[in-house]
Amino acid sequence: MVRRRSRLRAVSGRTARPPWLAAACAAAIVLGAGLSSAEAPSSVPADILAAFARPAQRPSATKDDARQVALGRALFFDTRLSGDGSLSCASCHDPQLGFADGVPLGSGIAGTRLPRHTPALWNLAWGRTFFWDGRATSLESQSTGPIENPAEMGAKIEDVVARLEADAEMRAAFAAAFPERPVVDAVNLTRALAAFERTLVSPETRFDRFVAGERDALTTDELAGFRLFIGKAGCVNCHSGWRFTDEAFHDIGLPGDDRGRGATLGLPAADHAFKTPSLRELAWTAPYMHDGSLATLEEVVAHYEQGIVERPTLSADLPRPLTLTEEERRQLVAFLGTLSSEDPPRPASLPPHVEQGPGGAGAVSVSTVRQAGKRFAPDHVRIRAGEGLTVINDDTRTHNVRVDDPRLTFSSGAQEPGDRVILSFDEPGLFLVTCGIHPEMRLTVEVAPQNGK
Ligand code: HEC
Ligand code: HEC
Numbered sequence: 001m002v003r004r005r006s007r008l009r010a011v012s013g014r015t016a017r018p019p020w021l022a023a024a025c026a027a028a029i030v031l032g033a034g035l036s037s038a039e040a041p042s043s044v045p046a047d048i049l050a051a052f053a054r055p056a057q058r059p060s061a062t063k064d065d066a067r068q069v070a071l072g073r074a075l076f077f078d079t080r081l082s083g084d085g086s087l088s089c090a091s092c093h094d095p096q097l098g099f100a101d102g103v104p105l106g107s108g109i110a111g112t113r114l115p116r117h118t119p120a121l122w123n124l125a126w127g128r129t130f131f132w133d134g135r136a137t138s139l140e141s142q143s144t145g146p147i148e149n150p151a152e153m154g155a156k157i158e159d160v161v162a163r164l165e166a167d168a169e170m171r172a173a174f175a176a177a178f179p180e181r182p183v184v185d186a187v188n189l190t191r192a193l194a195a196f197e198r199t200l201v202s203p204e205t206r207f208d209r210f211v212a213g214e215r216d217a218l219t220t221d222e223l224a225g226f227r228l229f230i231g232k233a234g235c236v237n238c239h240s241g242w243r244f245t246d247e248a249f250h251d252i253g254l255p256g257d258d259r260g261r262g263a264t265l266g267l268p269a270a271d272h273a274f275k276t277p278s279l280r281e282l283a284w285t286a287p288y289m290h291d292g293s294l295a296t297l298e299e300v301v302a303h304y305e306q307g308i309v310e311r312p313t314l315s316a317d318l319p320r321p322l323t324l325t326e327e328e329r330r331q332l333v334a335f336l337g338t339l340s341s342e343d344p345p346r347p348a349s350l351p352p353h354v355e356q357g358p359g360g361a362g363a364v365s366v367s368t369v370r371q372a373g374k375r376f377a378p379d380h381v382r383i384r385a386g387e388g389l390t391v392i393n394d395d396t397r398t399h400n401v402r403v404d405d406p407r408l409t410f411s412s413g414a415q416e417p418g419d420r421v422i423l424s425f426d427e428p429g430l431f432l433v434t435c436g437i438h439p440e441m442r443l444t445v446e447v448a449p450q451n452g453k
Helices: 019-030 046-050 066-076 139-148 157-165 168-177 186-198 206-211 220-230 261-265 297-307 326-337
Strands: 058-060 352-354 368-370 380-384 388-392 401-405 408-411 420-424 429-435 442-448
Touching (some): 066 186, 139 157, 139 186, 157 186, 220 326, 297 326, 401 420
Parallel strands (some): 058 352, 368 388, 380 442
Antiparallel strands (some): 401 408, 429 442
16 A cells, blocks of 8 residues: 655635535435425525434345344343443443433443443434444444443453353244354354344434424524524534534544543544534433533533633534624524423334445545545545555544555544545555545445456
8 A cells, every 4th residue: 555645735625505504415315305496495495404314224235133123122231241230231331311311421330430421322323433432333343342341331242142041041042033043152242232223213303303394493582593503503413414524533622531432543633632523312312522621511512612622633513603693592402402202212113224235336536535524425436456546635623544454444633624645555456535524525446457358
């Protein structure tokens, strides 16, 4: 792999529409959840509303099985998953509290104080990375984390498996859920937990009814708050789409020494950056932020106005400066309220959608890819082995071009606006290129053999 960089003078290819809208609209259309303009509440343009439309299906690489989900649910509430039998996943991820725990920092076995706030578990079927710093890349790989973490459940996975295997009912449940490999082991345990977690879809709220065309679903103040959210207050720069997250990592200027994504990537440019949380069901999941430091939504809004710690790593997507009137603050908080259920939320059920692998059809033969608006354009290219593929950062943000593949590992380091990175692949095959800071950016590279071989 060769890599060269040079500074670019001209920045081009900016779109007239806000980038969050372009990306979110594409997603909504793919999922078949667009709105016709006739249904749209008159005061908000239909294309903006469509960017917030709920999908009809859940993404899923494997169609989930009712028996796996049932087993995963049972395991989620089972205290045999912890070292001393005192905790289950639900001890910290309480369904009555939106699968969070209601305190700034929770405690693990023997009362150990945890370094980060327990997040809610809504809509993780759409997640690209897991934990506040994104260190896990699948729900399957995530769940051994808390089980084996000495501060959390403090167990050895072999001991957990042995305890479950000693139980005849558990053996039968594992065999029914995984008929092709009917054993109680860590692989099936994590698959079952992940299958259950993928079904935790946040229910429809008043905001969804508004998006679906019910004009009076929002009050005047709430609608004004929505306009601030997508306009002056710039919240949508990061909290985009129906889940209200771009799945990316940002430093929003909270005080503290936790390096977050920077430590995970070994990339100082991503220090203090944490994954943008979804804003669904916030009414049930206070307090907020990776350190649980903000108790109310009013405090959150005050943070974006005057709490930001000046640092070189601050996200380019933060609206600066932000000054709101007292009325605007109230409206913004009122709008956030429309994303929460009125009673303790119960997971909605959405059928899984089986993802198609990348076919050859969408690939284009080019030697340059651009990154404006947090998107690789084009996002599916064909090149020949040994040829260079130039990735130009014509965006306003720092990126980190990566290939994490057994055949090839590559990281560009901090790719600042204007920097270009040249990738070259020696082996033919299909490769995925992502951004470590914005993992929703996905570039599929089809590498053909050299000289048409
Ligand atoms: C002792 C409390 C505790 C227990 C028990 C616990 N968790 Fe967590 N969980 C946390 C904390 C704290 C985090 C955030 C840690 C971080 O980001 O570094 C977290 C993060 C997660 C995430 C990532 C969510 C996201 O948005 O990225 C998932 C998924 C998760 N836990 C599932 C589970 C499962 C499954 C179990 C049981 C096997 C479990 N947890 C047990 C406290 C707990
Ligand atoms: C630059 C990207 C960005 C912008 C702009 C932004 N946020 Fe955030 N938001 C984040 C990130 C990242 C976090 C988590 C930060 C952390 O914990 O360190 C967060 C956390 C939150 C939380 C806490 C959620 C939870 O479950 O803990 C709320 C509420 C929130 N933001 C609301 C807003 C509002 C309202 C605005 C507009 C005034 C806004 N955000 C603007 C990126 C952003």
